[in-house]
Amino acid sequence: MPSFNTLGAIYALLGLLGLIDYARVMGQQNPPQTCPAVLDISPCVCTVKKNGLDILCEATDLQHINKAMDVLKGKSPIIFYLKLRHNNLPKLQGFLFLALDIRHLTIHNSSLAAIEETALSSLGKGLTQLDVSQNQLSNVPSMALKNLHHLLILNLNHNKISQIHNKAFEGLDTLEILTLYENKISTIEPEAFRGLDKKLKRLNLGGNELTSVPQKSLSILDTLKKLEIQENKIRSIKEGDFEGLKTLDSLILAHNYLTKVPANVFRHLTQLNSLELEGNSITYIDKDAFLGLEENLQYLRLGDNNIHMIPSDALRGLHRLRHLDLRANNISMISEDAFSGFGDSITFLNLQKNDLKTLPAMGFENLNSLETLNLQNNKFTKIAEEVMEPIMDTLRVVDITDNPLICSCDLVWFPNLLQDLKNRDDEMTQKKRPMCTMINEHREYFVQNMPLERMNCIGKNLGRSAYSSATSQHIQNSIQICIAPIISHSVWKLFLTFVVRGA
Numbered sequence: 001m002p003s004f005n006t007l008g009a010i011y012a013l014l015g016l017l018g019l020i021d022y023a024r025v026m027g028q029q030n031p032p033q034t035c036p037a038v039l040d041i042s043p044c045v046c047t048v049k050k051n052g053l054d055i056l057c058e059a060t061d062l063q064h065i066n067k068a069m070d071v072l073k074g075k076s077p078i079i080f081y082l083k084l085r086h087n088n089l090p091k092l093q094g095f096l097f098l099a100l101d102i103r104h105l106t107i108h109n110s111s112l113a114a115i116e117e118t119a120l121s122s123l124g125k126g127l128t129q130l131d132v133s134q135n136q137l138s139n140v141p142s143m144a145l146k147n148l149h150h151l152l153i154l155n156l157n158h159n160k161i162s163q164i165h166n167k168a169f170e171g172l173d174t175l176e177i178l179t180l181y182e183n184k185i186s187t188i189e190p191e192a193f194r195g196l197d198k199k200l201k202r203l204n205l206g207g208n209e210l211t212s213v214p215q216k217s218l219s220i221l222d223t224l225k226k227l228e229i230q231e232n233k234i235r236s237i238k239e240g241d242f243e244g245l246k247t248l249d250s251l252i253l254a255h256n257y258l259t260k261v262p263a264n265v266f267r268h269l270t271q272l273n274s275l276e277l278e279g280n281s282i283t284y285i286d287k288d289a290f291l292g293l294e295e296n297l298q299y300l301r302l303g304d305n306n307i308h309m310i311p312s313d314a315l316r317g318l319h320r321l322r323h324l325d326l327r328a329n330n331i332s333m334i335s336e337d338a339f340s341g342f343g344d345s346i347t348f349l350n351l352q353k354n355d356l357k358t359l360p361a362m363g364f365e366n367l368n369s370l371e372t373l374n375l376q377n378n379k380f381t382k383i384a385e386e387v388m389e390p391i392m393d394t395l396r397v398v399d400i401t402d403n404p405l406i407c408s409c410d411l412v413w414f415p416n417l418l419q420d421l422k423n424r425d426d427e428m429t430q431k432k433r434p435m436c437t438m439i440n441e442h443r444e445y446f447v448q449n450m451p452l453e454r455m456n457c458i459g460k461n462l463g464r465s466a467y468s469s470a471t472s473q474h475i476q477n478s479i480q481i482c483i484a485p486i487i488s489h490s491v492w493k494l495f496l497t498f499v500v501r502g503a
């Protein structure tokens with residue numbers, strides 16, 4: 001039988017290449033895949049897919065699944081997907097799938113607590129994906145896995161695994177993706193990932209109970225591209241923690257308990273493109289924190305921490321940085337040279353939900369590539385034209401909503417920018433419209449509808465070509481006073497109250 005399947009695979013490949021009329025050859029050599037009679041495998045259901053059968057068994061038990069497998073064994077089809085979900089299958093018994101050719105196997109939310117050593121071993125030649133998520137496994141079922149020599153993806157998410165013992169994945173030398181999200185892992189032994197050192201590209205350890213980076217076990221993963229250790233209980237990271245991860249492209253340390261980013265901690269990650277540190281309690285970033293990341297880091301996420309100033313000294317060497325996210329921190333001021341030395345490459349800057357009241361006149365001078373700027377939810381009463389001037393030509397999206405802005409000629413840059421973008425067919429994608437308070441009128445306006453004719457802004461030389469056309473449009477627009485309906489409604493209610501009381 002195996003040689004027959006191999007032959008089929010070769011014909012399929014040649015067929016794909018257009019060298020052989022696959023259907024004709026298979027028509028002669030192998031009847032097309034067909035499903036068993038509906039009643040024979042019920043409550044499982046079968047559909048024919050291009051690459052084989054797709055079989056789904058839900059809300060049933062071992063006895064029914066066993067029966068369905070026996071029926072399938074008689075026909076020896078290629079089972080491209082076997083999906084067993086929401087069943088009662090506490091134990092996967094030996095030889096259950098013997099003589100079946102299964103490529104993708106899912107046993108999900110089925111109370112699975114044990115997998116007998118011989119339950120999966122017969123699938124070694126064909127199985128490429130195994131998903132045993134949302135079950136009751138308390139250990140990596142190493143003995144059952146060790147013969148799966150073609151496995152590419154292993155999903156153990158949402159189980160009860162509390163430790164990963166040495167050589168837990170030995171034998172899985174083709175594995176590229178391993179995910180252990182939301183288990184109870186607190187211990188990872190030093191040789192835990194031995195055997196995965198040739199091919200593993202992605203490892204997800206998120207949602208566990210780790211209190212430190214499992215450095216020894218990770219250090220052999222030469223080929224790893226993406227490491228996720230978010231949502232653990234890591235209190236500190238130190239130099240050497242990421243040694244050995246030579247090809248790492250993306251590191252996610254978000255939602256841990258970090259308070260500091262010490263010097264040299266990422267020094268070995270010279271290929272790193274994206275670093276996520278949001279949702280910690282970081283107050284201190286050493287000036288040498290990002291040393292080693294100069295050549296490749298483009299995405300840095302530091303949102304939801306407790307940072308008090310732009311960590312300029314640490315960022316200065318990052319001359320490839322494009323995306324800097326500092327949202328929801330405690331930044332109350334920005335210095336003139338905050339972006340000097342590294343601002344050139346930044347296209348995205350998020351300062352939303354901080355404590356900013358003013359911006360220094362030359363603060364954004366170095367941000368020559370800035371396209372998206374988020375200043376939403378700060379304490380700005382004004383954002384001066386001179387601050388925005390250096391970035392007006394590149395800016396495509398700006399959010400200044402949820403600030404206590406005062407309507408003034410200083411803000412004219414905003415309607416001008418909208419007009420500019422409109423002229424460039426490059427309209428701001430966001431629908432949010434910032435508001436400002438017109439002090440002497442005790443009312444609010446949308447910034448783009450400020451009554452410029454009453455503000456003595458007209459004629460003020462702001463040096464923008466779009467200004468005059470924008471102005472005439474705003475004189476028309478400003479007649480629609482946005483807050484008026486709300487005010488008149490409350491005035492009306494007040495009036496009614498008086499009338500009723502009076503009567």
Ligand SMILES: *[C@@H]1O[C@H](CO)[C@@H](O)[C@H](O)[C@H]1NC(C)=O
Pocket residue numbers: 059086087088109110
């Ligand atoms: C898991 O399966 C049980 C039946 O065994 C079902 O009642 C429950 O809704 C399923 N849970 C999820 C999250 O699908």
Ligand SMILES: *[C@@H]1O[C@H](CO)[C@@H](O)[C@H](O)[C@H]1NC(C)=O
Pocket residue numbers: 306308330332
């Ligand atoms: C923000 O910083 C100020 C002092 O600069 C401090 O009083 C305040 O507690 C900080 N807020 C948070 C959430 O840490």
